[in-house]
Every structure is written in structure tokens, then in C-alpha cells.
Amino acid sequence: xxxxxxxxxxxxxxxxxxxxxxxxxxxxxxxxxxxxxxxxxxxxxxxxxxxxxxxxxxxxxxxxxxxxxxxxxxxxxxxxxxxxxxxxxxxxxxxxxxxxxxxxxxxxxxxxxxxxxxxxxxxxxxxxxxxxxxxxxxxxxxxxxxxxxxxxxxxx
Amino acid sequence: xxxxxxxxxxxxxxxxxxxxxxxxxxxxxxxxxxxxxxxxxxxxxxxxxxxxxxxxxxxxxxxxxxxxxxxxxxxxxxxxxxxxxxxxxxxxxxxxxxxxxxxxxxxxxxxxxxxxxxxxxxxxxxxxxxxxxxxxxxxxxxxxxxxxxx
Numbered sequence: 001x002x003x004x005x006x007x008x009x010x011x012x013x014x015x016x017x018x019x020x021x022x023x024x025x026x027x028x029x030x031x032x033x034x035x036x037x038x039x040x041x042x043x044x045x046x047x048x049x050x051x052x053x054x055x056x057x058x059x060x061x062x063x064x065x066x067x068x069x070x071x072x073x074x075x076x077x078x079x080x081x082x083x084x085x086x087x088x089x090x091x092x093x094x095x096x097x098x099x100x101x102x103x104x105x106x107x108x109x110x111x112x113x114x115x116x117x118x119x120x121x122x123x124x125x126x127x128x129x130x131x132x133x134x135x136x137x138x139x140x141x142x143x144x145x146x147x148x149x150x151x152x153x154x155x156x
Numbered sequence: 157x158x159x160x161x162x163x164x165x166x167x168x169x170x171x172x173x174x175x176x177x178x179x180x181x182x183x184x185x186x187x188x189x190x191x192x193x194x195x196x197x198x199x200x201x202x203x204x205x206x207x208x209x210x211x212x213x214x215x216x217x218x219x220x221x222x223x224x225x226x227x228x229x230x231x232x233x234x235x236x237x238x239x240x241x242x243x244x245x246x247x248x249x250x251x252x253x254x255x256x257x258x259x260x261x262x263x264x265x266x267x268x269x270x271x272x273x274x275x276x277x278x279x280x281x282x283x284x285x286x287x288x289x290x291x292x293x294x295x296x297x298x299x300x301x302x303x304x305x306x
Contacts, residue, residue: 106282106283112273112274112276112277112278112279114270114273114274114279115273115274123259123261125261125262126262127262127263128262129262130259130262130282131259131262131282132259132281132282132283132287133259133261133279133280133281133282134278134279134280134281134283135278135279136276136277136278136279137277137278137280137294137298140294140297140298141278143294143297144280144290144291144294147290147293147294148283148286148287148290151286151290152284152286
């Protein structure tokens, strides 16, 4: 038990996961994902804050200011149905700042974003930073990311 | 479950090759951890590495005939060049995960294109050598989810 604090941030469009159900990832709601994350965090003694917002300004502000209180970040940047409206550069500078503080960051996606074509969803681009990437494991994308964060924190 | 963990070119140099990117852990050590993690969960893990594209294609074809349950593939540099590996993976209907030690999307632009990603179920990258054991650890759950998907 380590009392490390993990922020799990879900970006625009992710309040409604029904499109993933149609893609065959099982019946998913954000609340089901939150509960699963909470169970996994409990196993490792991680404190979790699970958030979702459709507001990009609020999102980037919280990433930059709010991260002070956290030891690691798991971020699902976007639901693919809303991608056209999201400016991915909002993530880049925030994530650069966080990785410079030596805090683990992992980008997760429920579906395999490359099967929808990268025109729709691209990985977050933060060159020369250490950011993990998990895409296409359904709800388990979060699960694997939490395990990886825990492992990384235990090495720090 | 029967699991193939397939590794591509230069992965045999792990531990000495650009350790600031790939870490200090050797392939032998990763292989041992994967097999042990598999044994713990009741999986039969075959861990392999080749510098030859054709050999990797043949291993994927073997996975089809041997009805292997899952493939974890780190195609390394062939990720960005090999349509042959893409085609082989397309023909394999079991659960397949693309794995990378580093995150190719944060490196040189020639690593941003993957011929593997669209042919697999999922991608795990940038978690270091630990990515392998994390994936093996979750494979039983992951396969259940995959069956749901089919």
C-alpha cells in the first residue's frame, strides 16, 4: 500500500460510451469503467480520482493546475464520435509538463483507434516524452494502464 | 491458453541497444518473465525472436495451423515496413496484440506509420519491458472480452 494518487481523465465525448457497445466491446457506461478502475486501484492501494469533461479549456487547465495533487495520469483523450472538434495540441503542453515532473502518463483508448483510421483519432503527440499507450482492449485498456502505472510508481 | 510472443529484428540486442530508449533488461530476462507469468496463469507461452521477416510470417502461419489462442507481436522495425506481416496477421483469427517497448508515436516520424496496428485487436506501447508481462497477466480476461467482440 503506497497511497499514491492517480488521476484518470476522460476527455470530450466520453460521457456516452454507447457507440463502443455497437463496436462489440460489451455493455459499457462511464460508470462501469469507473467502478472497474476503482476496484483495480484498490488492489494496489492507489487513490483514484476519475473525471470526465467535454470542456477542453477546463480539461487542459485541470491537467496543468490539478496535476500538482497527483503522482500519475491516465488519459483517454477523446470519444471518437467527437474527434473532429477536439484540438489535440491542448494535451501536448500539459502532458509535457507532467512527464517532466517524472510522473507516469499513459494514454488509453477503449477501441483500436487505428482501425477507425488515424484521420479520426491520432495518438497524442508529445515528442521525446515518455508516454505509455494502450488502445483496443475495451475496459481492460484502463485496467492494464493502472497496473503499468503502479509498476512504474513502485520503481520510482 | 497457447500464446506466441513474437519479436522482430534487433530485439535480441535488448539490454545493450540504446538502453535510454529500450531499457537495460535483456531479451532472455523478458522471455523468462513471460513464461513464468504464463505458467502462473496456466498459459503455455512460446517466446521467439527473429531478424528475418519471412520467419516471422511463417510463425504467424504456424499459429493459424496450430490454433494458437493469442499472439503478442513486437515486430520492431518491420512494424513500419512489412505488408507481409500485416497480411499474415489478417489471416490469423485468434486474439492479437501489437506491443512496443517504447512509444513509436513519440519518436522519429518514420516510426509513426504501423502496418501492424490495423491488423490487430489492440496496441500496447511505451510501457517498457514490463509491457510484456502486463499483457500476459491480463490475457485470459482479454480473450473473454475478445470472444464477446466476435
